[in-house]
Amino acid sequence: MPKIVNADDRRELVADAVFEVINRQGLAQASLRNVAERAGLALGSVRHYFENQAELMEFAFRVNSERIHLRALDRLEDLEQSALPQDAGALVEKCAVVLEELLPLDARSNAEAVVRTEFMLAARTDVGLRDAAQDDYRATGAVVGRVVLQLLESGLMAGAPEPVDVAERLIAVLDGLGLRMVLQPGWAGPEQGRATLRRHLRALLAA
Amino acid sequence: MPKIVNADDRRELVADAVFEVINRQGLAQASLRNVAERAGLALGSVRHYFENQAELMEFAFRVNSERIHLRALDRLEDLEQSALPQDAGALVEKCAVVLEELLPLDARSNAEAVVRTEFMLAARTDVGLRDAAQDDYRATGAVVGRVVLQLLESGLMAGAPEPVDVAERLIAVLDGLGLRMVLQPGWAGPEQGRATLRRHLRALLAA
């Protein structure tokens, strides 16, 4: 038997090269040759692990989505395990910690957000990416939905707002905040993102 | 003297072709050849009006941004001219009418939003588009800022929130809502967008 290289590890390594290229030069420059060069592999090697460019792109898309949402889900379980705080401020903080995982607050999550945005937009016209985009949407919807559920169960929310409406607005804030932090990192920094998220959560409770 | 063709009109015609290509196939497919074909012109003709592909792209970007913001500014002046309503509901409605111009609510504005998003994302790595993106950001910031000013002047806002913070959240909601309506038109329809925008405005006044 020949050299044994864990194929899955190798595929993730190539995916990481895809992420780097996208972050530096954009998705349009994520050609097989550019990716191979950044990964330190030959073009033939990359093609050994991925039949198509399309297969590589969908794989990279899904890996990126999973990394983001798995982190958020980890935090979410912490939130759901612990007792719901009776204090509004503490509740905001606990929810913010979960939702912060969906914002580009450091270099790593910023890179992930860039990749996610590029793929999402590409999926609009690329049928090969459509399913992956759909799954990504569902994943963030699930995270936000469960956070909203916690907010409602806490009994700290004034009035009786429709859960769907609350989630809708919260998703919009997260998406818009993330987009702006990606496109205008100088104008919308991490502190600003954290603060705006918390302000919105606080407003949700007060309303 | 030869055939007189209004050069500016011609350039806008080509820009319109750029928009159509981007909407159907994405910015990556907006090559000079594809654009020329959709415009019903020869490659040489397009190149006669634009030195570079870069020049064409920046021009199209700026035309698109202007169309969006000019409409919003029109509505904004209506708002600023008229007397401020003393009723919260009426104020929300008046502001919503302005901000709606920044959302993809019909086919035309949807196309514009798609083009805007593609260019904004491309500007992240394309230095030739950076200035145009900067100008676009400033323009929407100005519109939103002036709406927030109206909200504050009305005296209907509870508490004394920082104008910048209010604007920040409002921009985030608009960006996020617009992005989602572009990427998932089936899930986030026009009615939903309108409703969510109004809900957010109402929450701003109540807070």
Next chain:
DNA sequence: CCAATAGTGAAACATGTGTGCTAAAAAAGA
């Protein structure tokens, strides 16, 4: 040691791209 085979590397092909250059066409003045 050896042979089977996953992994690597390189060359070639067809296609699409931006751009430079050149020539035809067309229209408005003389």
Next chain:
DNA sequence: TCTTTTTTAGCACACATGTTTCACTATTGG
């Protein structure tokens, strides 16, 4: 009609891309 100048059209070159194909390497089980 002729001339001038814009506008259009087309060719050609260099380059980048995805994909195919084939040979080569190196490792590991026997």
